[in-house]
Amino acid sequence: MSKPAYKRVLLKLSGEALMGDDPYGINRGTIERMVADVAEVAKLGVELAIVIGGGNIFRGVAPGAQGMDRATADYMGMLATVMNALALADAMRHVGITARVMSAIGIEQVVEPYVRPKALQYLEEGKVVVFAAGTGNPFFTTDTAAALRGSEMSAEIVLKATKVDGVYTADPKKDANATLYSSITFDEAIAKHLQVMDATAFALCRDQKLPIKVFSITKPGALMRVIMGEDEGTLVHV
Ligand SMILES: Nc1ncnc2c1ncn2[C@@H]1O[C@H](COP(=O)(O)OP(=O)(O)OP(=O)(O)O)[C@@H](O)[C@H]1O
Numbered sequence: 001m002s003k004p005a006y007k008r009v010l011l012k013l014s015g016e017a018l019m020g021d022d023p024y025g026i027n028r029g030t031i032e033r034m035v036a037d038v039a040e041v042a043k044l045g046v047e048l049a050i051v052i053g054g055g056n057i058f059r060g061v062a063p064g065a066q067g068m069d070r071a072t073a074d075y076m077g078m079l080a081t082v083m084n085a086l087a088l089a090d091a092m093r094h095v096g097i098t099a100r101v102m103s104a105i106g107i108e109q110v111v112e113p114y115v116r117p118k119a120l121q122y123l124e125e126g127k128v129v130v131f132a133a134g135t136g137n138p139f140f141t142t143d144t145a146a147a148l149r150g151s152e153m154s155a156e157i158v159l160k161a162t163k164v165d166g167v168y169t170a171d172p173k174k175d176a177n178a179t180l181y182s183s184i185t186f187d188e189a190i191a192k193h194l195q196v197m198d199a200t201a202f203a204l205c206r207d208q209k210l211p212i213k214v215f216s217i218t219k220p221g222a223l224m225r226v227i228m229g230e231d232e233g234t235l236v237h238v
């Protein structure tokens with residue numbers, strides 16, 4: 001069997017994808033399918049650092065957050081990612097994968113704080129590290145957290161596992177004529193205002209020369225094909 005294309009990756013898992021067909025929250029079957037994909041990769045010996053989004057929970061509370069102070073709402077969003085991270089780590093435990101959750105905001109009774117050398121040690125030990133609470137700062141996103149933690153962990157690539165199968169000329173959920181890029185430069189993605197990731201995340205990855213692969217988390221076998229270096233999704237590069 002051929003070898004994985006990467007030794008260490010930063011996997012950004014869509015929070016919104018976790019709700020499956022439910023209106024919000026965590027769909028059991030969906031998280032189990034995601035974890036099965038992750039477990040397959042972890043068992044190959046690929047070091048996995050994961051950042052999880054919060055759209056599945058935050059979308060549920062968003063109507064109540066209307067008119068709120070932005071920073072307060074953002075802290076609520078970050079807390080949503082902590083819940084997802086705990087659920088993800090627990091689902092991994094069920095399939096025999098050891099995961100450690102590290103939070104960017106201090107809630108030490110619940111999860112350990114993010115400490116870079118400790119996270120690196122866990123990865124070297126073969127544990128999956130789930131980074132919760134994004135960057136720990138309001139006005140950012142978990143995509144930027146993925147770019148940040150990917151850089152800090154010296155990952156070879158950021159894998160954005162989302163609800164669409166790559167980067168399109170426009171949002172494919174809104175424009176039926178949008179076409180898929182097989183690759184695109186960071187500068188082009190930023191200049192064209194492609195909203196699949198925020199510009200801060202693109203800019204940080206560009207400056208760190210950290211490529212991004214955007215692919216579908218719902219497409220069976222897509223994560224494994226990406227890990228094996230096969231043609232899947234869109235590569236965003238310098
Ligand atoms: N040019 C584009 N190409 C592809 N997707 C795009 C584009 N523009 C906008 N999108 C939208 O971006 C979404 C993915 O990004 P988004 O950050 O919203 O979600 P996520 O990362 O999957 O979820 P979460 O934020 O909960 O983790 C896609 O579902 C798609 O509808």
Ligand SMILES: O=c1ccn([C@@H]2O[C@H](COP(=O)(O)O)[C@@H](O)[C@H]2O)c(=O)[nH]1
Nearest residue numbers: 053054074077078134135138140141142
């Ligand atoms: O560094 C961060 C990361 C996230 N947030 C807030 O959390 C929600 C959920 O994250 P998604 O990236 O949208 O999944 C986000 O909308 C922000 O409100 C943050 O403030 N800082």
